[in-house]
Amino acid sequence: MDRNKISKWLKGPAKMGHKYSLSAIYFCTGCGIIEVPPVITARWDAERFGVIPVASPRQANLFLITGYVSLKTLKAIIRTYEQMPDPKYVVGFGSCPINGGMYWDSYNTIKHLDKYIPVDGWIAGCMPRPEAIFIGVTHLWTLIDKDMAKGYVKYREKYESYRKNQEQILGKLEWKPLYPIRRRK
Amino acid sequence: MNKELLTEILATFKKTQGYIEKDNRLFIETKKEIVPALLKYFKDKSFDRLAMVSCVDRINENKLEIIYILTSFCLDNPLNIILKIKISRNEPELDTVIPIFENAEPYEREIHELFGVDFIGHPRLTPLFLEREYEIPPFRKDFDMRKYSEELFDSVPFVGDEK
Numbered sequence A: 001m002d003r004n005k006i007s008k009w010l011k012g013p014a015k016m017g018h019k020y021s022l023s024a025i026y027f028c029t030g031c032g033i034i035e036v037p038p039v040i041t042a043r044w045d046a047e048r049f050g051v052i053p054v055a056s057p058r059q060a061n062l063f064l065i066t067g068y069v070s071l072k073t074l075k076a077i078i079r080t081y082e083q084m085p086d087p088k089y090v091v092g093f094g095s096c097p098i099n100g101g102m103y104w105d106s107y108n109t110i111k112h113l114d115k116y117i118p119v120d121g122w123i124a125g126c127m128p129r130p131e132a133i134f135i136g137v138t139h140l141w142t143l144i145d146k147d148m149a150k151g152y153v154k155y156r157e158k159y160e161s162y163r164k165n166q167e168q169i170l171g172k173l174e175w176k177p178l179y180p181i182r183r184r185k
Numbered sequence B: 001m002n003k004e005l006l007t008e009i010l011a012t013f014k015k016t017q018g019y020i021e022k023d024n025r026l027f028i029e030t031k032k033e034i035v036p037a038l039l040k041y042f043k044d045k046s047f048d049r050l051a052m053v054s055c056v057d058r059i060n061e062n063k064l065e066i067i068y069i070l071t072s073f074c075l076d077n078p079l080n081i082i083l084k085i086k087i088s089r090n091e092p093e094l095d096t097v098i099p100i101f102e103n104a105e106p107y108e109r110e111i112h113e114l115f116g117v118d119f120i121g122h123p124r125l126t127p128l129f130l131e132r133e134y135e136i137p138p139f140r141k142d143f144d145m146r147k148y149s150e151e152l153f154d155s156v157p158f159v160g161d162e163k
């Protein structure tokens, strides 16, 4: 272990643990997923960075949205996101989740992912190289260190608005709200 | 061999035009009533794989063009048979070809959803890809995608911005 980091480990062991053991849920949304197999396998080996793909959202704390998000996928994304345990981090990968990318005038792709779930970081590009994922991961470390990757807290606090946006675009959602919704008179 | 096939088709079926392009594409233009008979004919000739069913919106002619592509698994002949028909754009109706080629089901569902073509006799024309209802089927040329996406997606506020 790096000796300079001992004080950090002593101060916030949980935080350091989260930082160096990111379990990415293996969820494919768009074309960007094609970059993920080389990232997690021998060629680039994401385990050097503590990123490991897991099969179930219950075990994951990193959600890579790899590409354009259609309405049907958005539904699956919200359900997956709500099943992940706190703390959880979302990284939008590629220009499509950022602002629509080349699907900016499509009838079935949502343009801004952060209107529906909170996103902690973005990796721009169409599609980004595997190196960009690692740069993204190191940026995410910095954010976790500085307590800035607080998307899941924002989701809890602003759940009402998020749920409203989700319902505006998807119609009535068939699952119960994750957090209680206060009814305003 | 392909030329002979073409002459045979033209002799057997009336109201049919055909030509060969690039040696391995046999185009046939016909009327929609003849399609089941033609597909059955090709199936008996061992063109037993319906590769796809597709649709083109010919808005200038006010027609929808349905395209069936057939290939063969068992013949040693790399020929694609491309069957084109035009149907009216205002009342797009067509008999399903599921009794002949079962794998036409998802294609027909897709065309029904994206172009609004009614396939008579199709067992379940339920939505396949789309989550929302569209007034005009979205792949028709008169569907204004930009306006639609601006109205729908840009009206959702960013969380934290709304009043």
Ligand code: SF4
Pocket: A030, A031, A032, A066, A067, A068, A093, A094, A095, A096, A097, A101, A102, A125, A126, A127
């Ligand atoms: S950003 Fe490019 S590569 Fe990624 S999903 Fe969009 S179009 Fe595909």
